[in-house]
Amino acid sequence: MSHINLADWLRKLDLFGKNRGREEFHLKLTLEHLRHLLPNQGPIKDFIHHNPLHGFQSLDFHEGVDLAASLFGSKKYLSPNFYKTEFDKGRITASQLDFVSQFLTTFPIEKEEIHKNLQSMSSPHEQRYPSVSEWGIRQFWNSAYQIEVSVEAATILFKVLSSYLDQGISFWPFPSRKDSFWLSLRSINNHSSLPLMPFERKKIRQWLDKNPEEALSSSLEKLTGDKQLFSRYLIETVLTYPGWAGMVCALETNPSTLRKPVSLSLLDFLAFVTGLEVLILENKLGSVLPSNKICEYVDTQDLIDRNHRPKTAPLWQEAFEWCFYEQLLHAVKQNANCSKKTPLPEWAQAIFCIDDRECSMRRYLEQLDPGIATFGTAGFFGIDFWFLAHNELYPLQQSPVTLTPKHLVRSVQKHKASKRKPKNNIFDTILGNLFKDLFLVPFLSVSAITQLFRSIFLAENNSALSSSLSQFESQAMLEFKSTEEENKDSRFKHGFTVEEMTERVARTLKGIGLTQNFAPCVYVVAHGASSSNNPHFAAYDCGACSGKSGAPNARGFAWMANYSPVRKRLASQGISIPDETIFYAVIHDTTQDKCLFFEEDLENTVLPEDHRKFQGLFQQALKLNAKERSRRLDLIPSILSVETVAKKMAQRAHSIFEPRPELNHATNAAAVVGRRELTRGLFLDRRSFLQSYDPFTDPTGDILFGLLSAVIPVCGGINLEYFFSRMDNEIYGAGTKLSHNVVGLLGVSNGVNNDLIPGLPLQMIEAHDPIRLLILIDQEPEIVKKTIERNNFLFEWVNNQWVRIATISPSTQEISFWKKDGWIKIPFSATLPPLEFSLNLEEMAKIRENISISTLNSSSNFERYL
C-alpha cells in the first residue's frame, strides 16, 4: 500500500535534518504520496469522520503525531497545564503514571524524570512546532525581498478554485467548466479581452499553453533552482494551502460525490499554484529569478530542534487515557463477575446502531423494563444501497464509505396529495436574479421580519432546518424487492433478490448473535440528527450510512426480515423466526430526542398491544435521555423537569442561533464488542460504542473479523477525528463556527478569501477529552490476535496503537491489553473499590464533567420523573 511509504518517504527526505528534503524527483510517486499527506475530507454535505493523520498510520502513534506536528505546525498534546490540573484533581495518580511508564509505553522513560517533571510543569503557553510558513522555501522571498508569495498567490488561487468547483452559489458558473481545469483556464485567458489574472497576457498564455506537467517542472525549476528540491517544494505547497489542496485530493479520489462534476487533479492544482507564484515573483523581481540563492538559503536554515520538547508529554497523555481505560476495564470485569440473574422472558428486542449516543437509550429501555433486550450493530444494518427519494435527482449512499453499493432503492409516494416542501423566497433571492431581488425587497422585508421574529423568539425555522424526521419521507413506500422488468440503469440493480436479502439479514443477525429466541416485537432503531443553520449537519448523522439518516436502512431490514420468502430461507440456514414476530423500523432523532415508527410499512398487519407498550416506554426513555444529555449544556438549568428539558432540547435543533444543537460524538472513548451481559447495568456516560457479538457462536473469529472490519475504521475514524480536532483545533479542526463562510457549497472558510478549513469546529469538540478508542472485545485473546492479523490495514491500526484493544476472556474474565506485538495481562489491584452509581437524574444533571464508569445501583428508578 502506498500510504505505508508516505512516512518512510518523509523519513528519507529528512526535511529537518541534514538532507533538507533532497531526492531524485519522480512526479508520479510524489503525487501519490502527497495525496495521503492531507486529511481526506470531501464536500461538506458528506462529512465523514476519519483520521486526519491517516497517512501516518504506518508509524507508531506517538511517532506519527510527532512527524505530523512537525509538518503541519500543530500541537502534539494538550497543554502541560491541562495534565497538571488533572493530576491535581486526583484524576491522574502517581501510581497510574508509574504503571503506564512501566507497562504500557514503548519508549523509555526514567522514573526520576517523571517525578522531576511533576514538580516543574511550567510553560503556560501551548507548545507547537513552527509551521511551514516559517521553515519553508517560500520564506526566502520574504526575508530577502519582503514578498509574501503565499499570501499573494492565495488571493487568486482560492478565488479561481472556489469558482471552478462551485456547486451552486455563484450565479455565473466558471466558463467552459465542462472542460478540464487546465483547458478552461486556457480558454478563459486566451479568448477574452479582459484579464483574469493581473499579469502580462503573453506570459500567462505561454504558461498555460504548456500541459500541466511541463508547466509544473518549469515553475519548480524557477522556484527552487534545484531539481532535487522539487519534492520538498511540493510538500510545502500542499502544506501552505492545505484546505483546498485537501479538497482537490479528495475530489480526485472520489469525483462522483459532486453533483456538478468537475475534472481537477492534484497535478493541475500544483501546476497552477506554482505557476502563479512564478508570475508573482517575476512581476516584482523581473524575468530572471535569483533561484540559485535558494539552495544556499535552504542549507543555511536553522534546523528545527526537536529535542527540547519534554519527553514526558506522551507519558502524560498515556496516563490520562489509562485513567479512563482502567475505569472501564475494572467496571466491565466486575460486571462480568456478578451473578447473572435468570433471564426474564423477553417480549421485545431492539437493535440499535453502535453509536455512542444510543448507549444511554439502551440503558434506559432496559431499566424501564427488564423484559426488553437491546443489541447494537452498525447503523446500516447490513443493507447497503443507493437511496433515491421520490422526485429527487441524486441518490444517496446508505452504507459505510468503504462499501460501494450496487443496488438502488427508490421510494414511491403512497398518497397522491403529497406536500412538497415550499421554497422560501428569502433564501431563493440570495442566489437568484438581482433585479428580481430589487423589486421584491419591500415584500420580502415583511417576510423577513416575520421570519426573524419567529426564528429568534420562537426558535422555529423550517428553511434552515435539516431534519431526519421529515414527514413526507415517512409516507413514501420503499421498493426493496427487485423487479425484473425495467432495469435501464446499468450502474445499479433495482432492489434486492430474495437470496441477496437473506444473505444480508442473516449476516447481520449472526453478527449480533440473535439467531434464536426472537421476541414477538423486534425493533430496528436507526438514528439521524437535525440541526438548523449548520453547514456541518452531515457530521451529526449516522457514520455507518455515510453521514445520512439510517431510516431507509432500518426500514429495509425490517421489511426484509418480515418478508416470508426471506424467512423461509433464513429458517433453512438455521435462523428460524417465529410467525408472530414482527420487525418494526424506528428512527431516533438524536438531536431532538424524538422518534418516528414506520408503521405504514406494515400495511395490513394488526399491531399487538405490546407494540403500543413499547412505544410508550420508548417515549419515556427519550425524555430521560434528553434530561441526561442536558447536563453538559450550560444554558439548560438542571432544576427543570424532565418534560421541560425534553422540550428545550428539541428546540435546539430548530434554533438558527444554536451552534451546539447536540454534542454528537464528543466524549467518545471506548467501543465494547461483545455480549450485552458485559455492559448491562453499567453507567457508561454515553462514551462507548456498543456492538453486539456472541463469542460462543464464533470459534474461528470470522464473524469478529467482519465486525472489526467495520468497527475499527469507523469508530476509530470518529475517535481520531475528535481527538485531533480537540488537540489542535486551529490546525486539524475548523476553529470557531461563528466566523465560518460557506464556499461553493463544498466547505467553509473564515472570511471571504481564505483557505478552506476541514475538521470539526470548536463548538463540537469543546466537551471532548482526547482519549484514543479502547476496543474491548469479548473473546479469547488468541482468536482476536489471529483475526486482526488477517488484514494488514486493521493490524496497522491496532499494532501502531492508533486504537487500543483489550480482550476480556468469556471463560476466565481475564483482561488482556494489547501492547506492541503482544498481550499483557492487567493486574487489577484488589483495593480498587467497587464503583456504584445511583442514577439520580437531579444529581447527575448538575455535573458538567465526565462521570466515572460505574455500576448502576439497582435502586435507580425513574417512575418519579415521569
Place this chain on the structure above:
Amino acid sequence: MKILISLLCLNPLLNFVFLSFAGKIRESKVSQLTSLSVFLQWVLVLVISSWWIYLGTKPIESILLTVYEHGDLTFTLYYLLDTISIAGLLTVTTIFLLVTRFSRYYLHKDPGYQRYFAILQLFLTGLTVLMIAGNIDFLFAGWEFLGVSSFLLIGFYHHRLSAVRNSLFVYGIYRFTDIGLILGAWLKKSVYSEAHRFAILENISASGLVDNFNSTTTWLLGFLILLSAIGKSAQFPISFWLAKAMEGPTSSSAIFYGALSLHAGVFLLLRTFPFWFLSEEMRILVFGTGALTMIFSGIAAQSQANIKGRLAYVACFHVGMQFIELSLGYPSIALIHIVGHMFVRCYQFLVSPAIVTYALRVQNMATLQKPHARDRFFFALPERLRNSVYNFSFNEGYCEQLIEKIVLAPFRSLTFKINRIRFFTSFGAFIITLLCMREALTQHPEVFTLKLEWTMAIFMILVSLAAYGENCSVYWLWNFIGLTNFMFGLFTLFATGGKFESSPWFLCSIFTFWTFGTLSLKGLFRNISRPSLNKYYAFSSTHPRTSYLLLMSFLGIAGFPLFPSFLGEDMVLHHLTGPQAPFALVGAFVLMLNGISAARLYTRVCWGPTNSV
C-alpha cells in the same frame, strides 16, 4: 423630550463603559445586562416615537447639550427628530433587539463574550447618535463610534492574520473617507456659522441664506459629504472593502454589513438631502455613484462563489439603487427601501450557513429543475464577450487592483522614501516647532509670518507621511504620531493669531494620551530590546490590561469622541477660516493619516497569532 433623548444616548454608552472597565463578568450577567439595556432602548424608542406622533409628526429640533462655550467658540449637540430619525431609530433598535438575543446564545462560551457585547453597545450608541443628530458635529461623533466598533469587531478573532489585516484596511478606508465629514463640517461653519444644524440646512433657500452658499460651495460641501457616504456604504469605487470585512462572527457581519453600518452613508445623504439636492452637479454625482455601483457590484456579485461575498455585493447593489432613488428626488422611496433592505439582508446573513442545506435540497428537487433564466443570458453571449464579462466580474471590476496600482502603491513608496530621511524630517520639525514657540513667546503673535506657517505645515505633512511609512521601529512610529499632532495644535494656535482658547484642550489631551501610550509600550516591551513593526506581538492575550491602556491611547490620539481630543480637533479647525483654508485641508489630512498609523501600531503590538515555541 430632552431627557428621553439623553437617556437614549446614554443607555448604551454607559453599558459600553461598564462592560469595558468592570473587569471579567460572568457570561449570564453580561447577557442579562445587555438584554435589559437593549430592551430598555427599544421601549424608549417606542415612547419617543409615540410622543412624536402625538405631537403632530413635525420635526423637533433642540439643543441636547452645550459641551463648551467660550466667546464665539461653542460646541453644542443638537438633536433632530423627524420622519427619518424615527424610522431609523425604530429599525435600528428592532434589529438590535433581534441580534442581541441571537448573539446571546450564538456566542455562548466564546472567550470574547463580554468584549463582543461591549463593542455592540458602542455600535448602538453610534447608531442612535447618527439617527438623532441635529448637527454635523454630533453626527460625526456617532460616525466615529461606528468606525471604531467596526475596527474592533472585524478584528474580533485577532489571532488570525487575515482578520487583523482586514480590520486595519477597513479602518483605513473609514478614516480616509471621514476627511469628507471633517472638512464638510469645517466648510459649513466657515461659510455660515449656523449651517451645521441640519434643520437650518433644510430651509436654506427659504431662509434666504442662499447667498452665502453659492453653487460652488454647495457643490463642494455636497461632494465632501458624498465622499464620506461612499466610504461607509461601500460604493464605487471602493466596494471591495465590504467583502474583506466578513471576518468577525456572523451575527456581527449581519448587523454591521447587512443591516446597519452599511446604510450609514445613504442615511447621511438622506439627512442632508434638502441641501445637496439643490445643486445639479450633486444630483449627477450621486446618480453617477449609484449607477456605477450598481453596475460594478451587480456584475461582481454574479461570480462570487462564497455566500458572504455574494451577500456583500448584493447589498452594495441595493445601496447603489438607494443612491439613485435619492438623486432622482424620491427620499421617501429611498427610506422605505432602506428599511426593507435592512431587515432582509440582516436575516439573510444570519441564516447564510444554512445555504448548504437549502441549496442542496432545492437542487435535488426534480420538479424544480428547469433551465434557469440566468444561465440563458450568460451563455447566449459569444464566447469572447462572455469570458471578458466573467473576468470583469471575477476581478470585481478591477477597482481594487487599479486603486492599488494608481493610488496606494505610489503613496506607500512615497512614504517609504520620506521615512528614509526621517532623521532630517524630525530634526527639521523640531527646529520649526521651537522657532514657532519662540516667536510666539517673544514676539507679538500677529507678526507670525506666512512663510513660517507654510514651513510648519510642510513639515507636519512630512512627519505624518514618515509615520505612515515607518515599518521598523515601534517607538519611532508612536513618537512621530505624537509629534505631528502636537505640531498641528501648536500650528493652529499661531495661525489664528494666538487665541489660546481652543488649543489647550487639544494639546493637553494629545500630550496625555501620548504619555499613556509611551508608558504602555514601555510596559509591554519591557523584556524586548528593539521592538519591530515587522512582527505581530499579540499582547492582548498576554497583557490584557496594558493593551487596553494602549487602545485607549490610540483612540485618544486618533480623536475618538469620548475624549477631549475630539473636541479639540473640532475647535482647532474652527479657527482656520478664509485664507487659511488650505491649512484646514492639511490639518484634516494629517489627522486622518495619524489615525491610520496609530491603528497600525496597535494591531502590530496587541494583535496577531501567538507565536510558536
